[in-house]
Amino acid sequence: MAAIVKDREAPEAGAGNRERVGRTRRERREAPRLRLAVELFFLLLTVALVWQYHRFVGAVLAGAESLPPRPNGAEAFLPIAGVISLFHLLTTGEYDPVHPAALTLVLAAIATSFLLRKAFCAWVCPVGALSEWWSALGKWCWGRLFRLPRWADRPLLALKYLLLGFFLFGIVRAGDYYYYEFDRHADVGMYGYWFWGRYGVTMIVFATLIALWGIFTHAPWCRYLCPYGALLGIFSRFSPARIARDAERCTNCGLCAHRCPAALPVDRLASVGSAECTACLTCVAVCPVRDTLDLRAGGRRLAPRRAAALVLAAFLGMIGLAMVTGRWRSNLTEAEYRRVIPQMRTGPRMPHRW
Ligand code: SF4
Ligand code: SF4
Structure with missing residues (x-):
């Protein structure tokens, strides 16, 4: 059993008058290990979904008589379509029958944010995981990561909210047009972009710049640019955690x-209510004194394994619920995919603006 480090081994200072007990190495490693396991689970799931979608498209293009199933979970790559469907749901009451999985995944991410802050970003999102690991590689190379000075960091933090505002404005303004014209074949359009190279030089340059930035500073895409993270950050403000x-x-x-990857002044706050907090538990893991820094909800401590279980239950629970209530499978027919998929190779002749 790992030895318990007594309070005299914890850093001095503090006005505390209660006994301070240090945390074991095993306790400190629990949160990062659990989070890594959950991140890997969702990343592998994503890879499997992409592979299955790739097989589906390949079979359509090859004119196969029987097609492998189209994975509905691949609609995780359609967050904008998911938000369009959410707007459609709010304005008409109709649960999108075309991309119900995209809508379900947006709702699952929002539910996770209500429960556990922006845990989606730190525990579920594969882009978040890859960004984090990429920055960790940078830290390993340079021995540290760099933080922008406050005068540059603060305005840049607002960028993702501006992008979110831009998208929401477009969605609200275009309303049904987006829902009926953009949403219908968004998965094929997205696939065409990435697998048929129709994303263009601009996207390559943009992705390269973000990657270069990310090797010097922690996950700049997530921190400054991701509108989805901005949306979840707003909902996370209502979380009791x-x-x-x-x-x-x-x-x-x-x-x-x-x-703290979000550069929050945790050591000066009684509790962290920032929309930037992703409940990553890094601060909890590094705190050397037991029962000093914890994730809490409704006055109760949420141990790392409970937090991990809650993330999985909230996210996978919503998906399971959607499956059993018939809100997961798209109503697009095989015949429609056979008609639309070949068009993505030949340029902008998709039946929507992609
Ligand atoms: S405050 Fe803690 S849980 Fe929140 S982002 Fe910072 S390190 Fe992660
Ligand atoms: S809460 Fe932060 S500052 Fe206080 S002991 Fe823990 S790590 Fe150190």
């Missing part, structure tokens, strides 16, 4: 703030 600090036990070592 908070990282809470016991000021009496705290030694003011500053490790939590130093390691």
Whole structure:
């Protein structure tokens, strides 16, 4: 059994007058390991979905008589279509029958945010995971990651909200046009973009610049640009879950703030309510003093394994519910896919603006 580090081994200072007990190595490793396992699970699931969709498209293009099933979960790549469907749901009451999985996944991400802040970004999203690992590689190369000065960081943080506003404005303004024209074959359009190289030089340059930036600073796409993260951040403000600090036990070592990927001043707050907090539990993992920094909801401590279980239950539970209530499978027919998919190779003749 790992030895318990007594309070004298924890950094000095702090106004605490209660006994401070250090945390074991095993306790400190629990949260990062659990999160890595959940991230890997969703990343592998994503790879499997992409592969299955690729097989489906390949079979259509080859004119196969019987097609492998089209994976509805691949609609995870249609967050904009999902938000369009959400707007359609709110304005008409109709649950999108064309891309119900895209809508379900948006609702699952929103539900996760209500429960556990922006946990979707740190636990579920494969882009978030890859961005994080890419930046970790940068940290390994340079020995550290760089943070932008506050005067540059603050305005850049607003960028993702501006992008979100831009998309929401377009969705609300175009309303049914987007729903009927853009949404219908969004999955084929997206596939055409990435697998048939129709995304163009601009996208390659943009992705390269983001990757270069990400090797010097932590996940800039997620921090500054992702409109989906901005949307979930807004919902996370209503979450009862908070990282809470016991000021009496705290030694003011500053490790939590130093390691927080969102650059939040955790060591100076009683609880973290920021829309930037992803419930990644990095601060909880590095805090050297037991029962000082915890994820809490409704006054109760949420241990890392409970947090992981909650993320999985919220996200997969919503998907399971959608499956059993018939809100997962698209009503697009095989014949329609056979008609539309070959068009994506020959340029912008899709029946929508893609
Ligand atoms: S406050 Fe803690 S849980 Fe929130 S983003 Fe920072 S390190 Fe992660
Ligand atoms: S809460 Fe932060 S500052 Fe306080 S002991 Fe833990 S890591 Fe150090």
